[in-house]
Structure formats: structure tokens, C-alpha cells
Amino acid sequence: MAFRHLNELPLGDKVFRIELSSEDDREVVVNFTGWREGHAAEPIASGRLRLPVEDVPSLRIAFNRALRALAIVADVSEPIPDRDVLRELYPGHGAPWVPVHEEELLRRFHDNETVARIAARFGRTPDSVRTKLRELGHDPRRPEYCPPDGCLSWSRYASPTLLGAAGEPGGAAPGA
Template sequence: MAFRHINELPLGDKVFRIELASDDDITVTLTLTGWREALPEVPLASGSLTMPLAEVPTLRIAFNRALRALALAADVAEPIPDRDILRELFPGHGAPWIPQHEEDLTQRFHAGETIARIAARFGRTPDSVRTKLRELGHDPRRPEYCPPDGCLSWSRYVSPALVGAPEEHTAAE
């Protein structure tokens, strides 16, 4: 069964047209065009992509992630996606952190992995990774920072005084 779906999205003074078409139900062709309403003959965007129909869901996630990363890099405001989209883009979004993941997170962080790569590994947003690192006592801006006895030596629930850390002696002693 062949199909053709066209969606035109007016965004301010711009219009984007996305067309999906298939003649054989095995492949799909995605065509994107964009223009300003005042100058329809001057394209803002144009391109075409043909791929197996079965890969559309994966490509959708990849496009969402890439466009979101581009918007962040270009410091462009974007609408806040709803929870379902966040769960699709970041499968771990909203899930509790477990101790094994916390340990793996800090090891990867101090091994020099980027926040973006760590976030992708755990299916979370970069902001949630930064927040968790702060909760664990690490500074996401300074991976070289480490608590005195090592990052993984202290639980976030235990203070040095509780486990018998040596007290500093005063000069009067």
C-alpha cells in the first residue's frame, strides 16, 4: 500500500514542509523544504532522504537528539517537550539512580568522558547527569576535583566524623 503524507508547519514568517512518501511499503522518502512567506522562491532548507521504512522510529529519535543538540549549541530557545517525548529521547528520564549507576557515573566522569556521552550512556539529559554529579559531591565543571580520600571512598550519606576520621590536633596539645 503506497502512501504520501504532507505536513506544512508555519513558524513565524517561515514555513516548513515535510513530506513522507512510499510506493512499496519497504522504503520511505522524507523530503524537507523551508522558505520565508515573503520570499517563497528562496529556500531556507531543502533535502531528501530515502531509507527503509522499519528505520523510521530510530531515525526519529536520532533527528530529535541531533536537532536538540544543535539548538543548545546555537543557544536557540526551544519549546519544552512533554514527558512522553523526554522519555523517548532519554529512556532513563525520571527513573531513580541506583548505586551501581552512581558509581559507574563517577568513574566515567573522572575517566574524562564528556557529560553528553555519559548522558547518552544512561539515557538521561545532560542536566540530570550534572545534577547527580553535584549530589554525589562532584563539580561537573571541574572533573579534576576529588574529595580528599577519593571520589568513591565516601558514601554521600556518611560524614567523615561518623566513620572515625582523624581529628585535627590543636597546637595547645
């Protein structure tokens, strides 16, 4: 069955057009063009891709990952996609943080690596990295700041209420 689908997206002063077409059920052609508003004769982006229909799902995943990597390199934010796409794009999404990863997160953060790059390294969303940094007592906007009791301090792992304050019956100071 032949089909043609055209999607034209005006974004700011640019327009991007993605056209999908097929003459049969075996092959899909993807044409991509971009231009500045009013200057359609001078493309800023163009490309053509021909692939078997059964490879479309794999191509979608590949494009999502490539565009995500491009967004990280360009250091631009991206909207939060739906849950299924999140699982494809962020393999670590929803997984618990382990102490080794927390240490690596803080090392990279203090080395002034961007939150987007750190998120890509751990396969998580930038928001989950910011949340973990706050849980560890850091301000995601200030890599130079460390909590008063230090990075990955004991108080972060065990609350005094859980252990009992030092000097209380049944409570002991950490390390005692």
C-alpha cells in the first residue's frame, strides 16, 4: 500500500519538513529539509534515507539516541518524552542509585561537567541527575559548593533519628 506523510514544523525563524513515503509495503523513504523562513531556496539542512519497513523501529531508536546525543553536545534542553521513549532513551531511568554511581556523579559534577553530559553517562534524565545532586546536598547550579559535612557524608546515609542520637539509651555515635 502506497502512502505519503508530510510533517512541517516551524520552529522560530526556521522550518523543518520531514516527509515519509512508500510505493509499496517493503520500503520507506524519509526526506528531511530545513530552511530559514522566507528562504526556502537556501536549505540549512537536507537528507534522504531509504530503508526496509521492518527496520523503521530500529531506526526510530537510533534517531532518538543520536538526537539526544546531539542535544547534549549542543547543550540544549529537551522536553520530557513519554514513559516508553524514556525507557529507550534512558536505560538507567528508574534504577536505584548505588554509592559507586553517586561518587562518580559528584566527581563529574565537581569537574564542571554539564548535567546533560552526566545524565547521558548514567542513562538518566537531566532532571533525575539534578534531583540526586539535591539529595546529596548540592546545588545543581553551583558545582563549587559542598555540604558542610562533606560530599557523601555519613549523615546522608543514616539519619540520627534512625540511629538514635549519641548519648541516648540505645543510640550510639557513628563508628562507636
